[in-house]
Amino acid sequence: MKKITTTLIILLSLQIFSQKTKIQILNSKDSNPIENVHIYSDLLLIDKTDKKGFFNINLEKYKKISVIKEDYYDTIVNAENIKKIFLKKIDAIQLKEVIVTNTNINNLLDSIRDHKKRLKNVNISNYIHFYNELTINKDTLLYFNNRLHHKNRVGDFCTVENKIIRNFTTNEKLTPVFDYKNKKVLFKDNYLHFSSSYLTTELQIIAKLRDFFNYKVSKDNGYYKIEFTPNKKNNEYHYYGYILIDYEDFGIYELKINTKQQEKDFKVVVFNDEILKYKILKEEIFIKYSKNIDGKYELITYNFDSWLQALNGNFKGYVFKNKCRKEPTLYFDSSKTKKIDLTTYKFTE
Numbered sequence: 001m002k003k004i005t006t007t008l009i010i011l012l013s014l015q016i017f018s019q020k021t022k023i024q025i026l027n028s029k030d031s032n033p034i035e036n037v038h039i040y041s042d043l044l045l046i047d048k049t050d051k052k053g054f055f056n057i058n059l060e061k062y063k064k065i066s067v068i069k070e071d072y073y074d075t076i077v078n079a080e081n082i083k084k085i086f087l088k089k090i091d092a093i094q095l096k097e098v099i100v101t102n103t104n105i106n107n108l109l110d111s112i113r114d115h116k117k118r119l120k121n122v123n124i125s126n127y128i129h130f131y132n133e134l135t136i137n138k139d140t141l142l143y144f145n146n147r148l149h150h151k152n153r154v155g156d157f158c159t160v161e162n163k164i165i166r167n168f169t170t171n172e173k174l175t176p177v178f179d180y181k182n183k184k185v186l187f188k189d190n191y192l193h194f195s196s197s198y199l200t201t202e203l204q205i206i207a208k209l210r211d212f213f214n215y216k217v218s219k220d221n222g223y224y225k226i227e228f229t230p231n232k233k234n235n236e237y238h239y240y241g242y243i244l245i246d247y248e249d250f251g252i253y254e255l256k257i258n259t260k261q262q263e264k265d266f267k268v269v270v271f272n273d274e275i276l277k278y279k280i281l282k283e284e285i286f287i288k289y290s291k292n293i294d295g296k297y298e299l300i301t302y303n304f305d306s307w308l309q310a311l312n313g314n315f316k317g318y319v320f321k322n323k324c325r326k327e328p329t330l331y332f333d334s335s336k337t338k339k340i341d342l343t344t345y346k347f348t349e
Contacts, residue, residue: 020056025049028086040066042333045161070131070325090301092254095220105215111250113207121251122198123296125328126150132324134191141167141178149334157337166345174343183314186271193324194342197287197302203255205237222247238265251297259283281307302326
């Protein structure tokens with residue numbers, strides 16, 4: 001009897017497995033496999049790709065799927081009779097020919113700084129894939145990797161396929177204070193990234209604090225490119241990069257910031273009457289928009305990467321890493337989502 005039962009279990013397992021189709025997801029540029037791609041059928045998370053880019057799907061149940069991965073364009077695929085899926089990575093615009101111009105830099109910076117006027121030309125994305133992770137060495141302080149449906153004047157509604165890790169509390173200024181091994185830690189930056197990508201603090205600093213930066217303006221077909229570097233007066237904002245704006249309406253296509261690591265580059269914050277210093281090991285920001293047929297600008301990606309090393313305090317020598325991605329995602333049925341407060345990462349309903 002035991003042998004018959006074992007045989008039936010094996011046969012049943014083989015039948016279930018035989019219904020699964022194995023599909024690989026690759027980078028369209030170099031054909032390298034992409035790990036941890038999320039495969040959805042509307043709200044249902046079907047599978048995630050492994051290190052070799054493979055996932056399994058029952059095509060009798062799911063034929064059309066949504067393929068979602070940060071740093072890549074989301075896509076809908078009819079998986080039937082497909083063995084490989086290629087995803088396109090989100091890259092910066094490559095200018096063909098750059099011509100230096102005598103354009104008034106202050107006029108361009110004024111147009112960028114006027115965010116109320118700029119927001120009139122922005123089409124807010126109602127469906128977002130939001131990925132945010134903060135680690136200390138190999139341990140996780142914060143993890144969020146879910147899709148959001150933003151309802152105007154109502155709030156944000158979150159899918160629950162991935163667990164939310166939140167080892168922090170917020171003070172009256174909505175600043176997160178993180179907890180690790182019963183010790184508190186605070187950073188100068190707010191690593192919750194709950195603010196809109198269109199109101200990025202770094203962009204306002206570059207456009208407003210003009211005595212702190214050197215600017216160079218160039219022009220290509222349809223674009224102004226404003227390159228910026230910190231000058232000798234600037235001891236706090238070590239930003240190197242560019243802003244790419246529209247030649248006619250000055251809408252923003254791209255913002256890219258890199259921090260070149262120098263000995264003097266560190267961040268300071270006061271916490272419990274102690275001055276905490278962090279060495280900047282890496283800091284990169286890349287925000288990209290596209291202009292639709294109605295002349296409105298739509299978010300393509302918000303990328304933030306930061307590596308800091310504590311120079312003093314309870315965690316002296318520890319390295320903190322933050323990776324955040326916000327990208328519009330495909331429409332999904334949000335009837336079973338939960339309302340979430342992005343200033344606390346807690347569900348409110």
